[in-house]
Every structure is written in structure tokens, then in C-alpha cells.
Amino acid sequence: MKKNKSGLVMLGIVVLLYAVLFSLNADKTLMALKESLGVLKMIIPILVLVLTLTALLNTFIDEKSISRHLGEESGLKGWLLALIGGILSHGPGYVWYPMLQNLRERGAKDGLIGAFIYARAVKIPWIPLMIAYFGWTFTVVYTVYVVLGAWVQGVLLGRWMALSKDDIKIHHQDKSSKE
Amino acid sequence: MLQKLKSALKNAAKTLYVISPMLLAVIGLVGLFKTFVTPQMLHTLFNGSALHDMLMGVGFGGVSVGQPFLSYIIGGELLDEGASFYGVTAFILAFVTLGVVQLPMEFSIFGFRFTLARNLLSLIFAFLLSVAITVTLRLFV
Known part of the structure; x- marks a missing residue:
């Protein structure tokens, strides 16, 4: 509204x-x-x-089924699901943030969350518009690179966050002390 | 399933209703833009040099808010007016992956470190991917 x-x-x-x-x-x-x-x-x-x-x-595509399979220990399947989930998720990004943070708190990998958010740069419903403005070649090249980029960024983000796990613990404590 | 599809179509119609004022506003701006902003004026903003165009694209894309299709419309017009693919791609990427306006919300939900890491990486990736996409595109055209 x-x-x-x-x-x-x-x-x-x-x-x-x-x-x-x-x-x-x-x-x-x-x-x-x-x-x-x-x-x-x-x-x-x-x-x-x-x-x-x-x-x-x-x-x-039911949003709950996307969230269920983004969990930890998911290996290659987790990455695929994070990327596909991000691509398929619609609506503004901040709508998804609380759900993603909830997954994170329950042990979902930071990298998967990052990959999900970046993969949102591919918007399937808007692809016809992108083709109309920029042509097929651009649309295909853009989509491939964004998906690849989302995966690489997820891996880097996971490594970065692994260096500073304490920060998350502090954040959790902050949250629980407020509740 | 049919019932579900029906309600989904209803939702789609509602979405159209909700976005229509913003859509009309942006289309109205595009018309003004096309008429009043001359290519010469745009060339001073997006002058075709890769780095300069990318900086402008990331800057404008990062502070802009709205549905992603808006970035396609604006990007398409920029391209018509002679901006490089470097700048337009950077604009589209930054528009979707960076959001200065929603940063406070992101911080409050994900915490400081995650938000900082994600946004810095997305900033760097806007440049990297713009170069990669434009260079790859040249192989086909």
C-alpha cells in the first residue's frame, strides 16, 4: 500500500x-x-x-518449498537451489530478507544466502522486456554471467563470513537479549 | 490448481494496478527525457569511455529505487542515446543488486558484517560483470 x-x-x-x-x-x-x-x-x-x-x-512455485531446501549440508544441490530460488523469487528484495535471515539463523550457509540475493538480478518475467530493449545475445550473455557471478560471490561471501563468525554470534545475542 | 491459477491471475491484475501510477510516471519521464535531454547532454554523462560510463552507471543504479523493469527502460534509452554497454550493464546490475535506500533495513536484518560484505562484493561485481558481459558481447557482434 x-x-x-x-x-x-x-x-x-x-x-x-x-x-x-x-x-x-x-x-x-x-x-x-x-x-x-x-x-x-x-x-x-x-x-x-x-x-x-x-x-x-x-x-x-510455492515460496515455502524454495526456503525448505536452502538449508545447510546441501552441497552442490544447495548452490543450485539458492541460484534457482533467487532467479525465481519475485517482488522486492526486502520482502525476502526476513525469510533469508531466518534460514541463516537455523544454519543455512551465508554463501547460499548471498548467491540467492545476487541471482535476483535475473528476472525471468522481465526477460521479454530485456530482449525487446537489448536483444537476445545481450540477454543470454547477461543471464549466464549473473548466475556465474552469483555463485562466485556466494563462495567469496561465505569465506569472508567464515573469517568473522564472532560477529554473527554477537548479532544473535543482541537479538535474543532484545526479545 | 485452476482455483490457484485464478487467484494468481487476480494477484497479477492487482500488481498491475499497484504499479500503474509508478509505471505511468516513469513513462512520462522517459517522454520528457527523450524530448528535452539532447544526446549531447547525455554524452557529457555517459561519454562512451568504459570506466567513466561504468562509474556513472553504478552510481545512478545504486541510488535508484523501483522495479527492475525500470532499469531496462532507462538503460535502453541510454543505449539509444549513445551510452556504452559498459555503462548500461553497470546501471542495470547496480539497480538490482545495490540499494542505498534499503541499506538501513538490510543492516538491521542481516547484521553489519554480512551487509557490508554483500554490498561491497556486489559493488565490485557490478564492474567485473559489466566488463565481462561487454567483452563477451563483442565476440558475437
Whole structure:
């Protein structure tokens, strides 16, 4: 709901901007409006496709089943699941943070959490839009490198955190003393 | 399953409703951007030099907030206006993997060390991956 509000505020600002610019330079502002309508027209079919994909993801992939298999001692399977989970997770990142921290506290590897978060840079529902703007080649190369990058970053993050396990213990104590 | 799909479609429609003001606002801005911001102006921001473009991309991407598709739209326009793939890729990556605005929240949930490590690594990776992606792309084009 809060997000909805920020969108409305933003829209209000843009409308105001148009009004001000119209009074300064009417012709150019009308041209801008025409450009915007052109962009809107191009986006609409893609938007419909994206929302359908989102609905399908919501129907066939249950968030709980993603979280269940991200646990520790998972080896290669854990990495695969972290990467796939990150790719499939939708919505803003901070929605996933409490769940990820919960997994971490129950022994999930830090590296897996890091890989999950980075793999979110691949957004399957938005892939048609990425292809429309940047082409197939870019989209494939980008996706491959992000997944590879997420894995490498997860490994590095795991090593980094292993150097400083005390920090987590302190953080846990902080949390439990507050509760 | 059909029931589930139905409610999922309903949710998708709701999502569209929720994002539509922001979407319209951004599209409106893109129109203004295309009309009022000349390629010359953009060239001063994204001048085609790899390092410069990447720094701009990571900077703007890191402070921007919003749905990831916004970064595709803005990135696509930047590319049209002559920005390099280095800068545009860095922008898209930073947009999704770095969030200055949500940093306080990340700190409070994951703790200091994890958040610091993750964000520093993501910052470095935005540069590394932008170079890797652009160089690989050149092999195909």
C-alpha cells in the first residue's frame, strides 16, 4: 500500500512537471507526451505477458518449498537451489530478507544466502522486456554471467563470513537479549 | 490448481494496478527525457569511455529505487542515446543488486558484517560483470 502511495506521489510530480514545462514550452511538452504514449504502446503487450508469467510462477512455485531446501549440508544441490530460488523469487528484495535471515539463523550457509540475493538480478518475467530493449545475445550473455557471478560471490561471501563468525554470534545475542 | 491459477491471475491484475501510477510516471519521464535531454547532454554523462560510463552507471543504479523493469527502460534509452554497454550493464546490475535506500533495513536484518560484505562484493561485481558481459558481447557482434 505504501508503494502504491509513492507511485501516486511520483505520478503527481511528473504531472506537475508536465504542467510547468507546458507553460514554458508547449510544443516541446506535447512532443514529450507523444513520445510517452509511444513508449506506453510498446510496453503494454509485454506487460500483459509479464503479468501472465508472474501468475504462472505464483501458481506453480510455492515460496515455502524454495526456503525448505536452502538449508545447510546441501552441497552442490544447495548452490543450485539458492541460484534457482533467487532467479525465481519475485517482488522486492526486502520482502525476502526476513525469510533469508531466518534460514541463516537455523544454519543455512551465508554463501547460499548471498548467491540467492545476487541471482535476483535475473528476472525471468522481465526477460521479454530485456530482449525487446537489448536483444537476445545481450540477454543470454547477461543471464549466464549473473548466475556465474552469483555463485562466485556466494563462495567469496561465505569465506569472508567464515573469517568473522564472532560477529554473527554477537548479532544473535543482541537479538535474543532484545526479545 | 485452476482455483490457484485464478487467484494468481487476480494477484497479477492487482500488481498491475499497484504499479500503474509508478509505471505511468516513469513513462512520462522517459517522454520528457527523450524530448528535452539532447544526446549531447547525455554524452557529457555517459561519454562512451568504459570506466567513466561504468562509474556513472553504478552510481545512478545504486541510488535508484523501483522495479527492475525500470532499469531496462532507462538503460535502453541510454543505449539509444549513445551510452556504452559498459555503462548500461553497470546501471542495470547496480539497480538490482545495490540499494542505498534499503541499506538501513538490510543492516538491521542481516547484521553489519554480512551487509557490508554483500554490498561491497556486489559493488565490485557490478564492474567485473559489466566488463565481462561487454567483452563477451563483442565476440558475437
